[in-house]
Structures are given as structure tokens and as C-alpha cells.
Amino acid sequence: MIPEPHFTPTVPGLIGHFAAQHGEAEALVRDGLRVTFTELDRRSAAVARALIERGAGKGARIAILAPPSPEFVIAVLAAARIGAVAGPLSTLYQAPELAWVLANAEFDQLIVADAFLRHDYLSRLEEALPGLAGQGDGPLHLAAAPRLRHIHVIGSGSRCWSRPFDTLLAGSDVVDEAMLRSIEALVTPADPACIIHTSGSTANPKGVIHGHGPLVRHSWQMGMGFTPFGPGDRVIVTRAMFWVAGFVATLFYSLNNGACLITTSDGSPANVARLIEEEGGNALAGDVGWFDVLRESDALKAAQLDVVRLNMDTAGIARDGRFLSAHLVKRIGDPIHHPAARFARTFGMTETLGGHTSARFDELLPEDRPSWQGRAVPGVELKIVDPVTRRPLPAGEVGELLVRGYCLMQSLNGRERHEVFDAEGYYPTGDLCRLDVEGYLKFEARRGEMIKIHGANVAPLEVELAMTGLLGIEKAGVVGVARNGDTLLAAAVLMAPGRALDEAAVIAELKRRLSSFKVPTRIVALDESTLPATGSGKIKKAELTQLMVRLLDK
Structure with a gap:
């Protein structure tokens, strides 16, 4: 059964809903900047009117390259409420990646931050798009991005070819509120709402196109019933919003349930403790490894704060045995500190707007299915088939997972439907899984990613999940390295701020949790500048394997 909210499942419908329900409550806070739900409505309407005046409308594609800030959210809502397709872009893109995405996705307009962290996006755009530096502030005409006509800059930076985002915030004297309402009324659940690019770990990123109906219905169902947050929750989050976990499972969930997001790029225990005290943070959304690092930190212990997992993606902050x-x-x-293995490891992908398999916020896994993924959410169907013959497999057998349902993408950019879906409308995920008779799903490995160690198969993800959060490890990547005619299991890790890798201690703890052949022989600590990753932060396994060969040869 397809879940249906009690408002029209479009972004204009969602905006009307959250403005009426949550009004003057804060929706997002970042670095002292704050915006209420009412202000999101008002400011996105002003930007929408300005975009219409500049030629945008239904079907136009508008890219947004910015940190998770009020401006980012306003730009996304402004584009979607007029029927344009919003395209969040990775803030990690280098010039070649940026050039490819802008051209391939055929964006008409770009809203971009002038800078973020160490990134100078205006210089990067000039590197990515030959001829841009010589353009004026009129419509752009660039061979490298043929459809791109306008670039609007968030911040004080400017170029001769750019326009300030503040001019969009000023609205339009030509397009009034009545005209905007008429245009919004033409937006339907069937219209495309966003294009989200996958990580592209082995090739160029795929542009995944989702409609208004699926985006709003799925974020409503998951945000209201599968995530524990709601009005009054102030959720500290470090997630970027250019990929599905941040865009859908963080931003759009909160727009539905009324929680306030406190976004930050600094997830250190000291900064989290500060945000709890100064901004009233009382919950967390992110990775379980981060929760464990925070819970063990001196900063939170000194403030007598406890981090309590609510599921694998969310946690509440408690003091003196009571949630804040x-x-x-x-x-x-x-x-209650439930064992991590009792929480479903929500399973999904960009193509399904994030989680297609999960458990409700108040549901624990059966004890005999530790660390499984959960069950298909209402409106989703799962099927396991033989990867070669495509024959459906009985319960309990491992095969490729196929998925279909209400949250499945409309299409992949530039691909025909028959190239993407099978004849029954299922999407082949490339994930090897088992599905039991009660509908519980267990992920085993990605097709082609299994590593053979001493004749036994090792799923890298299983080992990575066991390592994440262990003794200060924030992120892990596991690969097989050829050594002396055999394959050695090796891991690279990112450590939490202020923590150093104790390789022997990690290996000893892993031997308590995993079969011996699944425990890496060597573990190496890297930093974000040396760990090879895509624009969305996904580890590039081929490059990591080459790097580990060099490191282990030293």
C-alpha cells in the first residue's frame, strides 16, 4: 500500500504543511544563522519568483552547490515549488567532476557558495568551464556547459559572470505572489523534483531522477514513523545534504516531522558539547561510529551527558537518566542502551530515496537476526533472484536483491526505462542478500566485492561495520591485497579527532567479534586528504587497494 500524507504529495504541498504546522519554530541552525519554517516558506517563495522572472519554470534544472545552510534549503525549495528540478551537487567535486555533472545533467542555472572550508568554488568553476572568466553578467554561453545560463553566488565573492544570491532573495517586481500560486498549482506528484548524483566510485556519477510524489511520500512515511524525531527535537548533524542520506533522510525527514536541524562541519566532542549547551541540541543524526566516539569522549562525560542510540542512524542526548x-x-x-545488534541497519540506495528496508523507531530486531537490515517498508516489494539465471530463489538463499515500489526513481538521467528496470518494474540493485520467510533481509555483499581469504568469502562491509566506532575509528575501508601468492585482508581507517590508532588493540577486539579469517592482518590510519574517496565521501576501493600495496611494501 502506498503511504499517503494528509496533504498533496508535492513540494509546494509540503511547504504549505510545515509552514502551517510548525510556523515560527526553528527549522535549521548553522554557525549562528537560523531560519524558521515560516521563513523557509517566505524566503523560498521570494527566490522562486525571482527564478521565474529569469526564465526558470517547470522542467528547468537548477543546481545547488553549497554547505547544509539556510541558503541551500531555501534554494532547493524554491526550485521545486515552481516545478524545476533541484540538483544538489557535492561540495567535494573537483573541476573535472564539476564540469562533467553540469554538462551531463544539463543544468540551466547554478546557485553556488563562493567558498566552503578549503574550497574556492568560483576559481574552481573557472577551471572547470573554459571561457567562463571572459563572460559578462548576461546569459552565459559556454561550450562546456551548453544549457547553463546563470550563476548565482551565495556569499560576498563575485565575478563578472556571476550574480549575487541576495538578488534572488529580494524576489521580483514582475512575478507576484498570485502568479507564483498559479504556477505551484500546476506542480503534480508525477513531476520530477530532484536529480541526485551517486558516488561514481567506478565511473562517472549517475544522475538519479525522483518525482515529487515519491520524494514527499517517502520522507513523510520515514520521517514520521521510522525516525524518532519530531517537534521540539534539535538534531545535531554533520551530514552533507548533497547525497541521499543528508538530502532525504535528514533534511526532508525533518521538514515533515518538524525537528530542527543544527548543522555543523565540526563533529568533534568539544563542539558537539558546545552545541548542546549553547543551541539546545538534544539529539544526533549520523553514523553509529560517531555516536560511540561521542559517548566515550571526555567532553561529554565532563558535561554529564550520555549518547543513547535510538536506531543505527539516530541518538538522543540524556543527562541523569533522562532525555533532554x-x-x-x-x-x-x-x-535504554540496547545492544547495537538489535537495531536494523537500514538498507537503501539513491535510486530508492534512501532506505527501502528498515524498522520503525520503536521496533527491535529479533534476537536471532542480529544486525540484519529489517523488512521492506510499506509500499516496497523485495525479491531475490539468481544473479546469472535471474530465477527467483526461495527464502533463505543468497542472490541478487531486486526492489520495486513507491519510492523507486523515475529514471536514470539519459537512460531509457528498459535499460534500467526489468519487465516487471523491478530495479536490480547489485546487492547480494538473503530474505527469510518473515520478510527480514540480510545484506551479504556487493556483487564482485567478495574477498577470498584462505578459501573463505569475506564481505568487506561486514568487517567495516564491525570496525566503525571501535576504539575511536570513525570510518573504515577493507580491501584484499595480493601478497606472496596469497590475499591479505587489510584496512584503512579514519580516526576521531584526538584519537590514535592502536592496531593491536583493534585486531584483538575484532577477534572477539568476527571469525578469525575476517579480521584484517594489517590496519593503517589515514587522514581525509590521503584516503581516496568520491565526491560523496564513498571510499574508492580500487585506489585504496593500490595505496595499501604501496604502504605495506614500505
């Missing part, structure tokens, strides 16, 4: 959030007190009750 009144909403969580009402919805969850007393803080």
Missing part, C-alpha cells in the same frame, strides 16, 4: 528532549521522553520513555 521532551518529545523523546514522551515517545521513547527512559533511555
Whole structure:
């Protein structure tokens, strides 16, 4: 059964809903800047009117390259409320990646931050798009991005070819509110709403196109029933919003449930403790490894704060045995530290708007299915087939997972439907899984990613999940390295701020949790500048394997 909210499942419908329901409550806070739900409505309407005046409308494609800030959210909502397709872009893109995405996705307009962290995006655009530096502030005409006509800059930086985003925030004297309402009324659940690019770890990123109906219905169902947050929750988050976990499972969930997002690029325990005290943070959304690092930190212990997992993606902040959030007190009750293995490891992909398999916020996995993924959410169907013959397999057998349902993408950019879906409308995920008789799903490995160690198969993800959060490890990448005619299991890790890798201690702890052949022989600590990753932060396994060969040869 397809889930249906009690408002029209379009972005204009969602905006009307959250403005009426949550009004003057804060929706997002970043670096002292804050915006309420009412202000998101008002400011995105102003930008929408300005975009219409500049030629945007239904079907136009508008890219947004910015950190998770009020301006980012306003730009996304402005584009979608007029029927344009919003395209969040990775803030990690280098010039060649940026050039490819802007051209391939055929963006008409770009809203871009002038800078973020160490990135100078205006210089990067001039590197990516030959001839841009010589353009004026009129419509652009570039061979490298043939459809791109306007670039609007968030911040004080400027070029002769750019326009300030503030001019969009000023609205339009030509397009009034009545005209905007008429245009919004033409936006339907069937219209495309966004194009989200996958990580592209082995090739150029895929542009995944989702419609208004699926985006709003899925974020409503998941945000209201599968995530524990709601009005009054102030959720600290470090996630980027250019990929599906940040865009859908963080931003759009909160737009539905009324939680406030406190976004930051600094997830250190000291900064999280500060945000709890100064901004009233009372919950977390992110990776379980981050939760464990925070819970063990001196900064939170000194403030007598506890981090309590609510599922594998969310946690509540507690003090003296009580959640700081009144909403969580009402919805969850007393803080309980359940074993991590009892929480479903929500499973999904960009093509399904994130999680297609999960568990409700108040549901634990059966004890005999530790660390499984959960069950298909309402409106989704799962099927396991033989990877070669495509024959459906009985319950319990491992095969390729196929998925179909209400949250599945409309298409991949530039691909015909028959190239993407099978004859029954299922999407082949490339994931090897098993599905039991009660509908519980267990992920085994990606097709082609299994590593053979001493004749036994090792799924890298299983080992990576076991390592994440262990003794200060924030992220892990596991690969097989050829050594002396055999394959050695090796891992590269990113450590939490202020933590150093104790290789022997990690290996010893892993031997308690995993079969011996699944424990890496060597573990190496890298930093973000040396760990090979895509624009969305996904580890590039081929490059990591080459790097580990060089490191282990030293």
C-alpha cells in the first residue's frame, strides 16, 4: 500500500504543511544563522519568483552547490515549488567532476557558495568551464556547459559572470505572489523534483531522477514513523545534504516531522558539547561510529551527558537518566542502551530515496537476526533472484536483491526505462542478500566485492561495520591485497579527532567479534586528504587497494 500524507504529495504541498504546522519554530541552525519554517516558506517563495522572472519554470534544472545552510534549503525549495528540478551537487567535486555533472545533467542555472572550508568554488568553476572568466553578467554561453545560463553566488565573492544570491532573495517586481500560486498549482506528484548524483566510485556519477510524489511520500512515511524525531527535537548533524542520506533522510525527514536541524562541519566532542549547551541540541543524526566516539569522549562525560542510540542512524542526548528532549521522553520513555545488534541497519540506495528496508523507531530486531537490515517498508516489494539465471530463489538463499515500489526513481538521467528496470518494474540493485520467510533481509555483499581469504568469502562491509566506532575509528575501508601468492585482508581507517590508532588493540577486539579469517592482518590510519574517496565521501576501493600495496611494501 502506498503511504499517503494528509496533504498533496508535492513540494509546494509540503511547504504549505510545515509552514502551517510548525510556523515560527526553528527549522535549521548553522554557525549562528537560523531560519524558521515560516521563513523557509517566505524566503523560498521570494527566490522562486525571482527564478521565474529569469526564465526558470517547470522542467528547468537548477543546481545547488553549497554547505547544509539556510541558503541551500531555501534554494532547493524554491526550485521545486515552481516545478524545476533541484540538483544538489557535492561540495567535494573537483573541476573535472564539476564540469562533467553540469554538462551531463544539463543544468540551466547554478546557485553556488563562493567558498566552503578549503574550497574556492568560483576559481574552481573557472577551471572547470573554459571561457567562463571572459563572460559578462548576461546569459552565459559556454561550450562546456551548453544549457547553463546563470550563476548565482551565495556569499560576498563575485565575478563578472556571476550574480549575487541576495538578488534572488529580494524576489521580483514582475512575478507576484498570485502568479507564483498559479504556477505551484500546476506542480503534480508525477513531476520530477530532484536529480541526485551517486558516488561514481567506478565511473562517472549517475544522475538519479525522483518525482515529487515519491520524494514527499517517502520522507513523510520515514520521517514520521521510522525516525524518532519530531517537534521540539534539535538534531545535531554533520551530514552533507548533497547525497541521499543528508538530502532525504535528514533534511526532508525533518521538514515533515518538524525537528530542527543544527548543522555543523565540526563533529568533534568539544563542539558537539558546545552545541548542546549553547543551541539546545538534544539529539544526533549520523553514523553509529560517531555516536560511540561521542559517548566515550571526555567532553561529554565532563558535561554529564550520555549518547543513547535510538536506531543505527539516530541518538538522543540524556543527562541523569533522562532525555533532554521532551518529545523523546514522551515517545521513547527512559533511555535504554540496547545492544547495537538489535537495531536494523537500514538498507537503501539513491535510486530508492534512501532506505527501502528498515524498522520503525520503536521496533527491535529479533534476537536471532542480529544486525540484519529489517523488512521492506510499506509500499516496497523485495525479491531475490539468481544473479546469472535471474530465477527467483526461495527464502533463505543468497542472490541478487531486486526492489520495486513507491519510492523507486523515475529514471536514470539519459537512460531509457528498459535499460534500467526489468519487465516487471523491478530495479536490480547489485546487492547480494538473503530474505527469510518473515520478510527480514540480510545484506551479504556487493556483487564482485567478495574477498577470498584462505578459501573463505569475506564481505568487506561486514568487517567495516564491525570496525566503525571501535576504539575511536570513525570510518573504515577493507580491501584484499595480493601478497606472496596469497590475499591479505587489510584496512584503512579514519580516526576521531584526538584519537590514535592502536592496531593491536583493534585486531584483538575484532577477534572477539568476527571469525578469525575476517579480521584484517594489517590496519593503517589515514587522514581525509590521503584516503581516496568520491565526491560523496564513498571510499574508492580500487585506489585504496593500490595505496595499501604501496604502504605495506614500505
